[in-house]
Amino acid sequence: MSDTPRYYVPHSSVWPIVGSVALFxxxxxxxxxxxxxxxxxxxxxxxxxxPIFYTGLALIAFMMFGWxxxxxxxxxxxxVSGLLDRSYRMAMFWFIVSEVMFFAAFFGTLFYARIIxxxxxxxxxxxxxxxLHLWPDFADTWPLFMxxxxxxxxxxEAWGLPFINTVILVTSSVTVTFAHWALKKNRRLPLQIWLxxxxxxxxxxxxxxxxxxIDAYNELGLTLGSGIYGSTFFMLTGFHGAHxxxxxxxxxxxxxxxxxxxxxxxxxxxxxxASWYWHFVDVIWLFLFTFVYWF
Amino acid sequence: MIAHAENIPRGRHPLVQFIARxxxxxxxxxxxxxxxxxxxxxxxxxGAMAMLFRLELAQPGLxxxxxxxxxxxxxxxxxxxxxxxxxxxxxxxxxxxxxMMIGAPDMALPRLNNFSFWILPFAFxxxxxxxxxxxxxxxxxxxxxxxxxxxxxxxxxxxxxxxxHLMGISSVLGAINIIVTIFNLRAPGMTLMKxxxxxxxxxxxxxxxxxxxxxxxxxxxxxxxDRHFGTSFFSAAGGGDPLLFQHVFWFFGHxxxxxxxLPGFGIASQIIPTxxxxxxxxxxxxxxxxxxxxxxxxxxxxxxxxxxxxxxVAELFFMYATMLIAIPTGVKVFNWVAxxxxxxxxxxTPMLFALGFVVMFTIGGLSGxxxxxxPADFQYHDTFFVVAHLHYVLYPGAIFATMxxxxxxxxxxxxxxxxxxxxxxxxWIAVVGLNVTFFPMHFVGLAGMPRRIVDYSLPFSxxxxxxxxxxxxxxxxxxxxxxxxxxxxxxxxxxxxxxWEGAEGxxxxxxxxxxxxTFETPPHVE
Numbered sequence: 001m002s003d004t005p006r007y008y009v010p011h012s013s014v015w016p017i018v019g020s021v022a023l024f025x026x027x028x029x030x031x032x033x034x035x036x037x038x039x040x041x042x043x044x045x046x047x048x049x050x051p052i053f054y055t056g057l058a059l060i061a062f063m064m065f066g067w068x069x070x071x072x073x074x075x076x077x078x079x080v081s082g083l084l085d086r087s088y089r090m091a092m093f094w095f096i097v098s099e100v101m102f103f104a105a106f107f108g109t110l111f112y113a114r115i116i117x118x119x120x121x122x123x124x125x126x127x128x129x130x131x132l133h134l135w136p137d138f139a140d141t142w143p144l145f146m147x148x149x150x151x152x153x154x155x156x157e158a159w160g161l162p163f164i165n166t167v168i169l170v171t172s173s174v175t176v177t178f179a180h181w182a183l184k185k186n187r188r189l190p191l192q193i194w195l196x197x198x199x200x201x202x203x204x205x206x207x208x209x210x211x212x213x214i215d216a217y218n219e220l221g222l223t224l225g226s227g228i229y230g231s232t233f234f235m236l237t238g239f240h241g242a243h244x245x246x247x248x249x250x251x252x253x254x255x256x257x258x259x260x261x262x263x264x265x266x267x268x269x270x271x272x273x274a275s276w277y278w279h280f281v282d283v284i285w286l287f288l289f290t291f292v293y294w295f
Numbered sequence: 296m297i298a299h300a301e302n303i304p305r306g307r308h309p310l311v312q313f314i315a316r317x318x319x320x321x322x323x324x325x326x327x328x329x330x331x332x333x334x335x336x337x338x339x340x341x342g343a344m345a346m347l348f349r350l351e352l353a354q355p356g357l358x359x360x361x362x363x364x365x366x367x368x369x370x371x372x373x374x375x376x377x378x379x380x381x382x383x384x385x386x387x388x389x390x391x392x393x394x395m396m397i398g399a400p401d402m403a404l405p406r407l408n409n410f411s412f413w414i415l416p417f418a419f420x421x422x423x424x425x426x427x428x429x430x431x432x433x434x435x436x437x438x439x440x441x442x443x444x445x446x447x448x449x450x451x452x453x454x455x456x457x458x459x460h461l462m463g464i465s466s467v468l469g470a471i472n473i474i475v476t477i478f479n480l481r482a483p484g485m486t487l488m489k490x491x492x493x494x495x496x497x498x499x500x501x502x503x504x505x506x507x508x509x510x511x512x513x514x515x516x517x518x519x520x521d522r523h524f525g526t527s528f529f530s531a532a533g534g535g536d537p538l539l540f541q542h543v544f545w546f547f548g549h550x551x552x553x554x555x556x557l558p559g560f561g562i563a564s565q566i567i568p569t570x571x572x573x574x575x576x577x578x579x580x581x582x583x584x585x586x587x588x589x590x591x592x593x594x595x596x597x598x599x600x601x602x603x604x605x606x607x608v609a610e611l612f613f614m615y616a617t618m619l620i621a622i623p624t625g626v627k628v629f630n631w632v633a634x635x636x637x638x639x640x641x642x643x644t645p646m647l648f649a650l651g652f653v654v655m656f657t658i659g660g661l662s663g664x665x666x667x668x669x670p671a672d673f674q675y676h677d678t679f680f681v682v683a684h685l686h687y688v689l690y691p692g693a694i695f696a697t698m699x700x701x702x703x704x705x706x707x708x709x710x711x712x713x714x715x716x717x718x719x720x721x722x723w724i725a726v727v728g729l730n731v732t733f734f735p736m737h738f739v740g741l742a743g744m745p746r747r748i749v750d751y752s753l754p755f756s757x758x759x760x761x762x763x764x765x766x767x768x769x770x771x772x773x774x775x776x777x778x779x780x781x782x783x784x785x786x787x788x789x790x791x792x793x794x795w796e797g798a799e800g801x802x803x804x805x806x807x808x809x810x811x812x813t814f815e816t817p818p819h820v821e
């Protein structure tokens with residue numbers, strides 16, 4: 001065979017160990033941080049958690065910059081064979097699968113609360129005795145306006161900001177596809193414009209989400225502490241928001257790289273990875289909108 | 296042909312070179328060695344904890360440790376054995392063997408490989424550091440049940456949570472690497488259905504890891520927010536449910552059980568044909584059985600929760616689904632036995648470990664069937680019977696498989712034969728120690744001795760003393776293992792390339808010891 005598979009094996013690299021130290025500092029700092037920022041543990045130990053945590057995060061950013069920079073330089077030198085490109089693609093696919101399962105844990109929690117724990121606390125199934133003994137006044141509603149313990153909250157309306165955000169995110173999934181088509185036809189200007197629009201839409205989404213949170217805390221009394229409705233609401237939308245922020249950052253980096261003239265019609269794995277990720281956060285949002293806000 | 300880049304600078308101080316070599320390496324063999332060394336270190340640490348609480352349990356009453364410290368060692372023993380000893384050992388074997396078995400030059404993503412490994416020492420440093428914290432280490436068992444871990448957990452629980460996040464990241468990245476390697480880097484002609492079973496079982500294991508480690512991450516994240524941010528996932532007063540934790544945990548936990556055993560199945564399927572000098576009986580059915588076990592593992596988590604008051608229909612579903620797993624597992628055991636049928640068997644140390652695996656794993660599997668029966672489980676639940684069951688599947692399962700694999704492939708790794716006589720002595724001490732330790736636990740468990748409690752009533756005394764004596768032998772036998780491995784690395788009778796007369800597969804076509812880089816040009820598999 002003329003093209004014996006040529007596989008690039010890097011000899012040694014400093015970035016993984018930088019990443020490991022960074023992750024350790026982040027985790028170690030975060031564990032101290034959560035303890036020192038709550039009353040549960042007296043702050044006798046001081047407040048070194050936060051600085052360590054932020055140092056860790058900065059080091060993670062530095063590691064990504066260095067590591068991805070190395071990979072980009074290798075790619076520009078033409079060291080990436082078709083085989084390696086396929087490895088990258090598969091790895092990104094399985095990474096997204098793992099992310100889907102992370103959200104699955106929280107969706108499972110939401111469905112468990114809605115289908116099992118809340119009705120059972122209100123006496124469904126064989127739980128009437130428990131209900132009458134523990135919280136006889138508790139009623140089964142969703143959104144859960146009043147917890148068994150007596151914490152009240154209002155529900156987030158689906159057709160205000162959340163609906164606008166849905167439109168924004170779906171649109172951005174379309175615009176990133178337009179950018180991809182432009183890239184495949186090597187039309188650089190439309191590529192940059194569509195990509196810029198996508199990043200702007202993503203940023204708008206995050207800003208609106210922040211406004212929604214402020215509204216929830218100030219107007220609706222909907223907080224992390226307002227029972228299982230608030231818990232699932234903020235856990236799902238919060239982690240989704242974090243993923244949108246990450247996705248938008250990835251796309252912004254891709255935009256900067258297009259300005260530097262990176263990517264060709266047949267070699268643009270990083271762009272595709274970022275756009276897959278973007279479609280993934282979009283799909284998660286559609287489930288969120290349906291089950292957290294709408295029904 | 297491989298392109299190289301970024302060589303380690305030469306001419307520095309030897310110590311700097313040594314550290315740089317192991318910290319910066321992207322070579323699958325070196326990273327495999329790192330995994331195996333870390334695994335054995337943690338195995339000894341968690342084993343020392345077991346020695347400590349077996350010493351305490353040798354007699355009723357409180358002798359050496361406080362109840363709280365007992366709980367802490369039980370918790371850390373479980374967590375470290377699962378995440379620190381067994382999983383890294385299998386990943387280490389995967390790193391060493393998968394590229395050599397499929398004719399690949401290295402793992403698909405070598406830098407990611409280094410990253411996956413070097414997260415782990417930090418994670419276990421964090422986990423072990425909890426022992427020295429105010430309030431002590433986590434003391435609620437490796438299953439982390441809420442509200443013990445939320446409302447009542449010691450402050451160090453937060454370090455456990457973030458430690459688990461680190462382990463999860465490491466496992467998922469490692470699993471991604473293994474899947475991509477297997478799908479993308481097989482030598483020409485190495486079709487999926489020609490892959491050695493160790494590779495097949497690891498492919499399925501990696502899939503399970505990607506599916507369930509994120510779920511564990513979600514579970515401990517909810518633990519964290521319940522502890523510090525006022526959420527009520529596991530609190531009934533807020534509309535949540537402490538039992539929800541068990542559901543989420545065991546949705547991770549049951550596939551995790553197969554993560555801990557499937558590579559062991561693969562190892563047995565490599566060793567037994569070699570020493571029977573026959574092809575593996577029923578290769579296809581082995582593959583299909585592995586896949587079925589993986590699929591079923593997602594729908595049986597409720598059997599860990601029969602005593603929690605689930606609706607009857609759920610208990611029945613989980614009971615029957617659990618029993619279904621006996622079918623593919625039975626297929627495997629049948630195939631191993633049929634492979635040996637009329638083979639010309641010899642009993643070198645790896646074969647002894649593989650046979651120990653088949654026989655004693657089957658005992659653990661059968662006690663598992665007993666536990667799967669709902670009304671019977673009400674009696675067995677949370678007794679030492681469960682401890683006996685899980686140690687019979689994990690010790691002769693995961694750990695015997697790993698040790699068999701080390702004896703099997705050590706000559707290929709080091710170029711030297713290990714001391715066969717000492718290897719056999721190791722095996723027999725381990726087998727006797729294992730059964731003396733764990734078999735009596737069946738009886739005390741059936742008689743009602745609860746697990747995870749520092750003290751017990753007088754009638755259980757004799758059998759507990761027997762268990763503790765067995766545990767001592769079992770612990771000592773591992774020091775012999777360490778001695779044998781070190782001795783083999785330092786020298787010994789030179790191994791041939793083929794090593795074992797009946798061995799088949801690509802890893803035996805390369806020299807012993809395996810050179811730093813193998814299969815730079817992919818071999819062609821007929």
